Amino acid sequence: MNDRRINIRLSLVGFLMVTMGLGWMGCSPTGSGGSSIVVGEFASLTGKEAVFGQSSHKGTLLAVEEINQAGGVLGKQIVLKTEDTQSKQGESATVVKKLITRDQAVAILGEVASGRSMEAAPICQQYKVPMISPSSTNPKVTEGRDFIFRVCFIDPFQGTVMAKFAKKSLKASKIAVLTDVAAPYSVGLADYFKQQMIADGGVILIEQKFSSGDKDFKAQLTAIKSMNPEAIFAPCYYTEAGLIVRQARELGITVPLFGGDGWEAPELLTIGGKSMEGCAYSTHYSPDSTNPKVQSFVKKYKERFAGEVPDAMAALGYDSAYVLVDGMKRANGTDGQKVRDAIAVTKDFEGVTGKTTMDANRNATKPAVIIAIKDGKFAFVETINP
Numbered sequence: 001m002n003d004r005r006i007n008i009r010l011s012l013v014g015f016l017m018v019t020m021g022l023g024w025m026g027c028s029p030t031g032s033g034g035s036s037i038v039v040g041e042f043a044s045l046t047g048k049e050a051v052f053g054q055s056s057h058k059g060t061l062l063a064v065e066e067i068n069q070a071g072g073v074l075g076k077q078i079v080l081k082t083e084d085t086q087s088k089q090g091e092s093a094t095v096v097k098k099l100i101t102r103d104q105a106v107a108i109l110g111e112v113a114s115g116r117s118m119e120a121a122p123i124c125q126q127y128k129v130p131m132i133s134p135s136s137t138n139p140k141v142t143e144g145r146d147f148i149f150r151v152c153f154i155d156p157f158q159g160t161v162m163a164k165f166a167k168k169s170l171k172a173s174k175i176a177v178l179t180d181v182a183a184p185y186s187v188g189l190a191d192y193f194k195q196q197m198i199a200d201g202g203v204i205l206i207e208q209k210f211s212s213g214d215k216d217f218k219a220q221l222t223a224i225k226s227m228n229p230e231a232i233f234a235p236c237y238y239t240e241a242g243l244i245v246r247q248a249r250e251l252g253i254t255v256p257l258f259g260g261d262g263w264e265a266p267e268l269l270t271i272g273g274k275s276m277e278g279c280a281y282s283t284h285y286s287p288d289s290t291n292p293k294v295q296s297f298v299k300k301y302k303e304r305f306a307g308e309v310p311d312a313m314a315a316l317g318y319d320s321a322y323v324l325v326d327g328m329k330r331a332n333g334t335d336g337q338k339v340r341d342a343i344a345v346t347k348d349f350e351g352v353t354g355k356t357t358m359d360a361n362r363n364a365t366k367p368a369v370i371i372a373i374k375d376g377k378f379a380f381v382e383t384i385n386p
Helices: 050-069 091-101 114-127 157-168 184-199 217-226 238-249 267-276 290-305 312-331 336-344
Strands: 008-009 014-019 034-045 077-084 107-109 131-133 148-150 174-180 203-210 231-233 256-260 280-283 349-351 354-356 368-374 377-384
Touching: 014 107, 034 050, 034 256, 034 312, 050 077, 050 290, 050 312, 077 091, 091 114, 107 312, 114 131, 114 148, 114 184, 131 312, 157 184, 157 231, 157 256, 157 368, 157 377, 174 184, 174 217, 184 203, 203 217, 203 349, 217 238, 231 280, 238 267, 290 312, 312 336, 312 349
Parallel strands: 034 077, 034 107, 107 131, 131 148, 174 203, 174 231, 231 256, 256 280
Antiparallel strands: 008 014, 280 368, 349 354, 368 377
16 A cells, blocks of 8 residues: 555544555544544645655654553543645645634644645634644744744754855855745745855855746756856755756766755655765754664654654654643643643753754754765764754
């Protein structure tokens, strides 16, 4: 069966969650009454960024199963109800409103992509339902909305990390940037990278632009090649990243290409092939870490999902569920305001992706990990702390 074909079906008496290869979660009453607590999740289970959504969902699902097996929360079982955003703009607000008003979800987990989290955040804020994004890094996701949180670092930090990586590790100070103008994630990360690069004495020789879904980047890459950069920063998602790197090599561009956590997917190597050798990106954790908590998570994940190695999206999905549950326990209930207040003061919560401490803007202060492609595989390079 194919994990990508995930379909959630709900009925008046409960729900049947059919996830090809992910198993069954049974029927339960909605809200926080009775013997269960309903938590909503929205994720890109299908569409062009399905790998991200599926990984995050699997991590979240594993956490919920563990929590329920350990007795649940406040004596109740968690019912995870999941909606597919299909990787499309405009879907997130609709499905999140449905989760809150129809399914009576007391909290929301999601989304992976910043743009889709930004669509849903006003809905959660309106209904005063806490929302935790596992991996949306654009600062605007949480700005001005006190019910919205994240368990990942944000782009100002990630942009700084990659600018310093370019100068220190790549020995590159003359940079070209290739930005996806249709993705808030890409635009934001590119801006923070450029600011830090210039502040450190580097030069942005040229910036070229494209839109999500484009497949031909040769015009942009030809313009970049003419400027002779020492490296190319492409802060986009893995689908475009793989094509960009492959086409760059076809045009004879030999300098390193690097990106952010949007590159984090096994499909990056499938799309980019041998062209990916020597490229690098920043992300949130490495399954190769010797940390016992990480290795325990990797072992349990592989056992649950047929030997699959969990990526950063899976690890962040896992952590987001545990941070929410920790907040519920400290709030001693599921009241939205009380849970919000508890999550807001989360400090040094030990997760798979490091210790989570919420700052004043409800953003997690976390380290970043640099991954490089060596011999056709993802290889841990270094950890960079805030």
